[in-house]
Amino acid sequence: MIESLRSFLDRVAGARPTAEESAELAATLDRLSAGLADRQVSERERLFARLSVQGRGQSLTPQLFIDEQDAQSVTGHVTFRPYFVGGNGAAHGGTIPLLFDEALGRLANAGGRRASRTAYLTVNFRSIARIGNRLTLTARHVKEDGRKRVISGELRDGDLLVADAEGLFVELRPGQP
Numbered sequence: 001m002i003e004s005l006r007s008f009l010d011r012v013a014g015a016r017p018t019a020e021e022s023a024e025l026a027a028t029l030d031r032l033s034a035g036l037a038d039r040q041v042s043e044r045e046r047l048f049a050r051l052s053v054q055g056r057g058q059s060l061t062p063q064l065f066i067d068e069q070d071a072q073s074v075t076g077h078v079t080f081r082p083y084f085v086g087g088n089g090a091a092h093g094g095t096i097p098l099l100f101d102e103a104l105g106r107l108a109n110a111g112g113r114r115a116s117r118t119a120y121l122t123v124n125f126r127s128i129a130r131i132g133n134r135l136t137l138t139a140r141h142v143k144e145d146g147r148k149r150v151i152s153g154e155l156r157d158g159d160l161l162v163a164d165a166e167g168l169f170v171e172l173r174p175g176q177p
């Protein structure tokens with residue numbers, strides 16, 4: 001279902017429907033929304049954003065495919081599809097920190113560690129993330145100091161550095177939201 005939603009969003013991003021077609025599409029979407037109105041559940045019960053669901057069950061972040069992961073590092077790949085376009089064939093600038101927060105955050109919480117949240121995330125944009133290109137993402141633990149975990153990451157298009165990032169993830173105290 002989420003893959004169908006992603007494909008639909010890509011098609012929306014790439015299309016120029018007429019006013020009549022837009023109105024027809026809006027009516028169809030409204031009908032689909034109404035169908036889920038009585039299926040609303042609490043956050044804990046949802047499939048949305050679950051790590052165990054393929055594609056994490058959401059369409060917010062581009063799908064991250066993990067190739068290798070251990071407690072200290074992760075390597076994966078990602079393709080920004082048409083929905084993520086910012087302009088002129090490049091991914092929107094906000095989608096790069098989004099991807100790093102997801103990837104670095106997952107690594108920060110991997111290896112049996114307690115849950116943490118992002119305290120800061122610094123991103124350097126080195127070259128455009130071209131829509132449709134398969135990009136490689138690597139991330140690693142730089143240091144851990146008490147509740148603080150510093151994670152760094154790189155996004156590459158072949159040999160070209162697209163962006164790099166550093167994040168501080170602070171382990172939550174019991175009961176901390």
Ligand SMILES: CCCCCCCC/C=C\CCCCCCCC(=O)SCCNC(=O)CCNC(=O)[C@H](O)C(C)(C)COP(=O)(O)OP(=O)(O)OC[C@H]1O[C@@H](n2cnc3c(N)ncnc32)[C@H](O)[C@@H]1OP(=O)(O)O
Nearest residue numbers: 101102105106109115116117118119120147148168170173
């Ligand atoms: C989602 C995680 C939880 C569920 C995980 C389930 C596992 C599933 C696995 C995977 C999921 C997918 C992965 C996605 C991950 C995404 C993560 C996010 O995007 S989280 C949303 C955005 N982030 C926020 O909303 C934080 C808002 N901020 C806060 O809640 C607090 O500020 C927090 C927790 C970050 C720290 O607050 P304090 O009260 O607990 O701790 P204090 O005492 O302030 O700081 C502790 C230490 O950290 C330093 N620190 C804190 N913030 C800093 C900063 N901005 N810069 C530098 N140092 C900072 C402090 O100076 C202190 O250092 P000293 O112990 O004194 O050495």
